[in-house]
Amino acid sequence: MSAAAADIGATAGQDRFAQATQLQLTWWRFRRHRLALISLFIVALFYAVAVFADFLAISDPHATDARRSFIPPQAIHLFDDGAFRPHVYGLRGVRDPQTFKLVYTPDPNRKLPVTLFARGYDYALFGLFETNIHLLGIEGGSRGDGIFLLGTDQLGRDLYSRMVVATRVSLSIGLAGVTLSLLLGVLLGGISGLYGGWVDTVIQRVIEILRSIPTIPLWMGLAAALPNTWSVTQVYLAITVIISLIGWTDLARVVRGRFLSLREEDFVVAAELAGASQGRIIFRHMLPSFASHIIAAVSLALPAMIVSETALSFLGLGLRPPAVSWGILLQDAQNIQVLAGAPWLLSAAVPVTVVILAFNFLGDGLRDAADPYG
Amino acid sequence: MLMYLLRRLGLALVTCLFISVLTFIIIRLPPGDFVDAYIANLAASGSTVSNEQAEAMRRDYGLDQPALVQYARWLGRVLEGDFGVSMVWRRPVTEVIGDRLWLTMVVSFAALFLTWAIALPIGIYSAVRQYSIGDYVFTTLGFIGLAVPNFLLALILMYLGFRYLGLNVGGLFSPDYVQAPWSWARVWDLAKHLPLPAAVLALAGTAQLIRIMRANLLDELRKPYVVTARAKGLTERRTILKYPVRAALNPFASSVAYLFPYLVSGSIVVSLVLGLPTVGPLLLQALVAQDMFLAGTIVLLLGIMTVVGTLISDVLLMWIDPRIRLEGHG
Amino acid sequence: MRPTPMAEPIALAVRDLAVRFEMEQGNVHALEGVSFDLRAGRTLGIVGESGCGKSVTARSILRIIDRPGRITGGRILLDPGTPQEVDLAALDPESARMRAVRGGRVGLIFQEPMTALSVHYTVGNQIIEAVRQHSDISKAEARNRAIELLREVGIPRPETRIDAYPFELSGGLRQRVGIAMALAGDPDILIADEPTTALDVTTQAQILALLRRLQAEKRIALMLITHDMGVIAEMTDEVAVMYLGRVVEYAPVAALFAAPRHPYTRALLRAVPSVLAAPRQRLATIGGAVPHPGARPAGCAFHPRCAEVIPGRCTAEMPPAIPPGIAGASCFLDVPA
């Protein structure tokens, strides 16, 4: 399209656009990307699950029970004799004719009614309110009975509940990693773009170097060195640091690029001439003007963080049980023999994929919206 | 051109040095030193080491010296080709690694070629036929390719192969050839097993490269020189292949610099799932057993090989772009 | 400026050409009923503000408008009135016949000598390709021909320059290469889309002189698109003034400057204080902005900016188009001579 047409388009809507902040403009453009909007909704849903994980879980994600080892996924039957009476089947022990071992299987004759807001294991909602109310539960039933929407693992833990609780760790570690990356990225990218010269050159070279080495072996090396004696929280923090060590380079590049192009722009020059301090220029004028670019870059960096954690935990070098993350759940699926017998162990692959896809669409939409010409 | 090459070479050297420092840090990270680990290892197998012997070993390896001196001595040994001894295997690290490093590179390069071979035509198609059904299909596939982590894909393929074909789709060799010495038959066997791991590894990179190629080509297609070419009377196909595609190859070639480390990284995890005889499983074993010389060497060699791969792509880039080739001449 | 105004044969006749860009945001009528003639050995100037459809006109003739642009009406007649007459608008743009016309009958010269050549190939490569596209000669012969062409457009040391990359040449030399490339297929019609806008004043004069010389030597029909009234005065025989996808005035150059008949032409001429003072003046000094072609005003499209608007009439009715080949203005105030 000719430049003339673009000019004219801009003059036509000038009044409205002139008053809008960069962020508002971005949001207007973003709303037009339907896929990105849906993705935003999905991402929000995932974070909601993370926040209400214990409420949504059905059984204690850590409670083992040998009797319910490898129970296949079970559906909730909605109708009983034509009446709406949601129920699941209880378990029944049967002796395997070959191995003489007691094997537990669902028994269609024992119907256990499913209720809403049932009492279950104790937890603290938002880490504050002690409660034992869960969205779903069963009435009656003996030890070992339960709702196994996604089946159980070898130790008899309910996979659905574990997956819901894992959401919390997997998503939060992504957020924490990205926050750390962002701090590093904004700091180093900002210094690089703002000062230019040899500082810029050095930082750019370091970024180039970091990007040209294979990251996973390094992560593995670092992660494996974490002492066995560390607590779950310590390991969590350490892994966050490890995965953010690499992720910051992309963000730094975005920030630097923005700084470079902004440095020349009128309002920055004007602020400088008006005698504003450098810090003030950066935080009052420059950062807000590319907040949307940063948001876009962050939502593209987040899935990489989530995958990193999943990969490390999958290898057994990341978070350690009793922590639950998607990677830890997938670790159980590593053995092909086990997997062949209990394919539902792979179900944690679904949330991983969906979240990554959603973040990618979201980031793409945001980037288009933030920078329609770039 | 010489300047460009020297600059790249310099950066590659600095990168290697940087990797060596990281490697050294990794080697020293676990609590206690290598002699402690060695003693613990021996103790586990029933033998003991006296305190004097331990001290002698420490002096031998310079473990009583400051870290910088240790690093220098270690680097010196590495440069002479002495990477140390694996504690678990009780053999020189290089011997333990053996073919695995090469196989890692073979798998990574195969994935790289596959990525190029798929991404290039599809990227061109998607740009030239923007918003066509094919474009949408490839874009959607691309997004899915980006979203499924490659080790998950490997896991799913393993499961499907096992479940529905009843065979193990992993590995790089048929059982007959696993231990066999190198021969043409073994190479052929490797070639037959290569496509699956290469495809698994290549998926995400391919998706990314398609997007890069498509975006760049769309940019290039709008440039005036394309109109010039059309105005000469060239066919559309020739116009596009000779001019904008050539121009879009530049960012394509430079993206290899970042793609290759990514593929090498991915090959580690994928190898574990698919049971490939690359350095991946060895590295994990070494790390779990805190066999730090072995682990460190693997990290170091992987890093250096990646740097070399990147350098190759730089040279390629230079060869493609006359502006770089003629730099300093015009 | 020159004698025997309309005696030369018509090489290309454009009739009622209409081009539309169909986009999500709505249809843009880039051209609406454009007519003019190109005659051998003569120069038609096309002038108008940015976005009025000059480049679209040029590209339509070669059938290389970008998607989603489409010719929706009119004819583009090559060799009209002769047995070889062919309507380019009716050809398949990818057909061999159309491709033979591109470069072979109609050459195109561009505004941006920087970006109009690919940086990835030597100028020789790009010219030889054009030469061989339109004649069956060997590589070596084509190379000689390319050197010949480079010499013809005034490039010193063409034997070595042929192996240079475009980025190794100055802007003026690049534009000469562009002209050589346009001449490679030995066309009898040349379209120059703002060939001098991107050049400095001295180079500009040289390139114009070159075009004039080539035209005289080869009796080329030249269509010269420009913003520059100075270039129009200096170079052209007839002028078509375009506004929002229409030719609003068509006149011999002397008549246009002496007695402009359309209020828009008058505004254009007023906007250039002196032909010599500002040779590269952009026509941006007329009051008001050009409306977007997608939002064409009702009635006479110029009425929101016209000083002489007739209330009630100009806002409701469209003034009649100018019959092809006849001097006139598309305005209610214009009384046909």
Ligand SMILES: Nc1ncnc2c1ncn2[C@@H]1O[C@H](COP(=O)(O)OP(=O)(O)OP(=O)(O)O)[C@@H](O)[C@H]1O
């Ligand atoms: N690729 C395209 N897509 C959509 N619309 C287009 C495209 N190319 C041209 N147009 C429309 O056609 C109109 C005329 O464009 P054109 O390039 O012919 O203008 P011009 O007279 O050559 O202007 P300039 O003096 O700036 O070169 C533009 O205003 C634009 O709306």
Ligand code: SF4
């Ligand atoms: S028709 Fe009316 S508005 Fe249009 S140019 Fe003539 S006088 Fe002006």
Ligand SMILES: [Mg+2]
């Ligand atoms: Mg134009």
